[in-house]
Amino acid sequence: MNNVTRDVIIDLLPLYLADEASEDTRQLVEAHLAIDSSLIKLVDQTRNIQPIEDIPHTLNKEQEMKSLEKAKRYTQQRNTFMSTAFLFTGFLVPFRSDGNEVSWFWNETSAALPLSIFVLALSSWIGFAYSVRKLSIDNIQEMKMQQNTFLGLAIMCSLLFALLLGFTNLGQLNSSILYFLFFFAFVGWVGYANAVWRLSK
Amino acid sequence: MIQFQDLYQQYAADVYRFAFWLCGNQQEAEDIASETFVRAWGNLDRSRTETVKAYLFMIARNLYLKQAKGNGRYAKLDTTQVDHAPNPAAIATDRIQLQQVREMLQTLSETDRSAFIMRVQYDIPYAEITRILKISLSAAKVKVHRTRLKLAILREEKETA
Numbered sequence: 001m002n003n004v005t006r007d008v009i010i011d012l013l014p015l016y017l018a019d020e021a022s023e024d025t026r027q028l029v030e031a032h033l034a035i036d037s038s039l040i041k042l043v044d045q046t047r048n049i050q051p052i053e054d055i056p057h058t059l060n061k062e063q064e065m066k067s068l069e070k071a072k073r074y075t076q077q078r079n080t081f082m083s084t085a086f087l088f089t090g091f092l093v094p095f096r097s098d099g100n101e102v103s104w105f106w107n108e109t110s111a112a113l114p115l116s117i118f119v120l121a122l123s124s125w126i127g128f129a130y131s132v133r134k135l136s137i138d139n140i141q142e143m144k145m146q147q148n149t150f151l152g153l154a155i156m157c158s159l160l161f162a163l164l165l166g167f168t169n170l171g172q173l174n175s176s177i178l179y180f181l182f183f184f185a186f187v188g189w190v191g192y193a194n195a196v197w198r199l200s201k
Numbered sequence: 202m203i204q205f206q207d208l209y210q211q212y213a214a215d216v217y218r219f220a221f222w223l224c225g226n227q228q229e230a231e232d233i234a235s236e237t238f239v240r241a242w243g244n245l246d247r248s249r250t251e252t253v254k255a256y257l258f259m260i261a262r263n264l265y266l267k268q269a270k271g272n273g274r275y276a277k278l279d280t281t282q283v284d285h286a287p288n289p290a291a292i293a294t295d296r297i298q299l300q301q302v303r304e305m306l307q308t309l310s311e312t313d314r315s316a317f318i319m320r321v322q323y324d325i326p327y328a329e330i331t332r333i334l335k336i337s338l339s340a341a342k343v344k345v346h347r348t349r350l351k352l353a354i355l356r357e358e359k360e361t362a
Contacts, residue, residue, distance in 0.1 A: 013350050018342035045353035046346070051322045052302050057217040058227060059234060064213065067235045068205050071242040078243065135243035138263040 005032065009039065017046060074135050081128035088121035092160065104163050111164060111177060118160055125152050140199070147195035154188025157181050203245070208253070209238050215323060216257050222318045223265045225307050233268070237261040255319075255329040262315055262333065269311075305355050309348060316341050317348035 009032045015021040016029045033040050092114060094105040106114040129149040136142045161181040216237050221230035237260045250256045306314050312334050319325040319333070320341075330341045 010350070010354075014343045014347035017346040017350070018339070020339045020342055042350075042353055042357060045356060046349045049321060049349045049352050052299065055218055055221055055299070057214040057221075058231060059213050059217050063231065063235055064206070064209050067209065067238045070235075071205060071239040074239060075243050135240050137240050137244050137260045139267075141244075 006036065006039065009033075009036075010042075013043065013046070017043070074131060078128065078131040078135060081124050081131050085121060085124035085128050088117050088124055089156065091117045092121060092156075104166075106163075114160070114164075115177060118156065122153070122156065125149065125156075143195060143199050147192060147199060150188050150191035150195055152188075154185055154192055157185035157188055161185055203253075205238070205242055208241065212254060212257050213238070215254060216261050219258050219318060219323065220261050220265060222303075222306060222322065223262065223311070223314060224269070225303055229268065233261050233264045236264055240264070250329050250332055252325075252329065254323065255325050255333060258319060258323070258325065259333040266311065301355065301359070302352065305351060306348075309351070312336065313344045313348050316344040320345045321349070 009029055012021065012025055012029055016026060021029065033043065092106075096103060096105050126149070129145055132145050133142055136145065161178060164178060164181070213234060217230055217234040220233035220237070221227065224230055224233065237257055240260050241257055250259060306317070309317075315334060316330055316336075319330050320327065325333075327338055327341050327345075330336075330345075331338050334341065336344070
């Protein structure tokens, strides 16, 4: 019975030592300590645990330089992708006014041009997301990045889909381009919903 | 603005040791330490902790967890770790003790191990530990004291053996 009690007291010791035990538990532990000198010794030893002797570190100057170069390369990549992504996305959105009529800037050009810009913008955003992922500090940051990437994809595809459908003469458009945009917009919104759900868990 | 070299030189040893206590492997600890500084440098404006050291430990721990998850295991001991201290006779005993402590730490859950190392080895405040490990203050304290108790029991068993 005593052994069992001692084991129970040892189980309770972390709570007691952390000052997180209830009053009853504290009294129980203290009552036992009063009659068990070996346990008092153990408690003293526990309280006096010192930092373990430091192990020698094996990092050298070469590793420091490698880390520095890698950090510079990754941040440079991230900044470049971000700039080009904003630039190409910016090219897609302008409108122009001809007197009373407002039209999309790319309305009178071939659809291939805005679509090419769209592909470049999309590639830049994906590159940006990938470079941020390489620099992420935890899972939450990674998931937020995924969420934003899907949201960006969804908005860009939905917007371009609407612009091509609303402002462009459909006769000059290959309908597969619209299907293509619709598909990516759908993937974007589903991916975004999934990322939001995963983050909320 | 803090320079990369300053950050590295000031904290690299601690981050390496912290990673080493977590993973028990020299090569892996070096990789985690190097990667920690790369990521810290790319996210200097996103500190979620009060101190730089706690921030670096948080990144190192996340990298360790990610790596461990990828490898499908949480502990691997490196038996090739060499102690460069000058007195071989004295160190022989120390090395056995250190090895025992390392082995004992590797038997603990990752959160118990992290909490203990941060608190006892590096004196990180409990408030920071709760942020890094995403646990309550009580849980952090109990985890640290549970590990302290285990080490004390280990020491007691060694003395009586």
